[in-house]
Amino acid sequence: MAIFTAAEAAAQLILKRTQLRPHIGLVLGSGLGSFADSLTDAARIPYAEIPEFPRSTAIGHTGKMVIGKSGDVPVAAMQGRVHLYEGYSPHQVAFPMRVFARMGIRSVILTNAAGGINGNFQQGALVLISDHINLQGTNPLVGPNDDRFGVRFPDMTRAYSREYREIARDEGRRLGMTLHEGVYAAMLGPSYETPAEINFLRIIGADLVGMSTVNEVIAARHMKMNVLAISCVTNMAAGILDQPLSHQEVMETGERVKSSFEALLRAVLPRLERAVP
Numbered sequence: 001m002a003i004f005t006a007a008e009a010a011a012q013l014i015l016k017r018t019q020l021r022p023h024i025g026l027v028l029g030s031g032l033g034s035f036a037d038s039l040t041d042a043a044r045i046p047y048a049e050i051p052e053f054p055r056s057t058a059i060g061h062t063g064k065m066v067i068g069k070s071g072d073v074p075v076a077a078m079q080g081r082v083h084l085y086e087g088y089s090p091h092q093v094a095f096p097m098r099v100f101a102r103m104g105i106r107s108v109i110l111t112n113a114a115g116g117i118n119g120n121f122q123q124g125a126l127v128l129i130s131d132h133i134n135l136q137g138t139n140p141l142v143g144p145n146d147d148r149f150g151v152r153f154p155d156m157t158r159a160y161s162r163e164y165r166e167i168a169r170d171e172g173r174r175l176g177m178t179l180h181e182g183v184y185a186a187m188l189g190p191s192y193e194t195p196a197e198i199n200f201l202r203i204i205g206a207d208l209v210g211m212s213t214v215n216e217v218i219a220a221r222h223m224k225m226n227v228l229a230i231s232c233v234t235n236m237a238a239g240i241l242d243q244p245l246s247h248q249e250v251m252e253t254g255e256r257v258k259s260s261f262e263a264l265l266r267a268v269l270p271r272l273e274r275a276v277p
């Protein structure tokens with residue numbers, strides 16, 4: 001089925017389950033999914049019930065779309081996402097953004113767990129992504145362009161909204177949190193990087209490394225959605241510290257910063273809602 005038609009069908013199914021009509025979509029990454037549990041008046045839809053919706057296989061990814069309210073702000077929150085390393089195509093990875101758009105969502109907040117490359121970051125730091133380097137060797141817009149979504153060659157110069165980053169920084173300050181800013185390098189995974197690869201990423205200007213987010217951002221920008229992306233530095237990247245990396249460490253750090261992360265999301269949402277064009 002054409003992506004547009006499939007996204008439309010999925011959006012219709014989701015909207016039938018709720019009276020809410022959110023303008024903001026959220027993607028909650030590894031260990032960060034519990035924010036969706038706090039949403040009120042919520043409809044919770046397992047991905048398995050949404051036609052064509054890819055299902056996450058990663059540990060720490062629940063696999064539910066939750067439409068609910070954070071305070072007064074209606075949001076559509078994805079508890080878990082899929083990754084290229086699971087064997088999904090870039091089109092499948094980006095499909096939820098297509099569904100969001102067909103639901104009437106105009107802005108997305110993407111969150112992820114990332115390795116810290118920049119020596120100023122510490123484990124547990126929250127970082128606003130200012131730009132990305134796509135090293136996944138693919139792109140969700142490969143193939144015929146569907147003009148109903150956007151243009152063939154979409155601009156990526158301001159992929160990560162400066163206005164949204166300012167709002168997040170402002171709210172972070174109000175909450176007494178230090179929010180960093182940095183460039184996210186996306187790798188295919190699922191193996192973590194070698195120290196030599198991390199050195200290469202540092203030299204080419206990356207502050208963070210991860211295995212997600214960029215396909216979603218590219219598809220979101222294709223449709224002119226506004227993007228705010230926040231990384232949680234769950235570990236320092238390979239070779240930065242003299243110790244091996246583990247998925248358990250990634251999950252544990254996510255768990256540790258969960259409450260400040262959720263407080264930031266709660267504070268940012270009403271301001272984004274007002275700023276949505």
Ligand code: HPA
Pocket residue numbers: 113114115116187192193209210211234235236237238245250
């Ligand atoms: N590398 C890639 N992806 C990651 C990392 C990392 O160090 N930590 C969390 N996701």
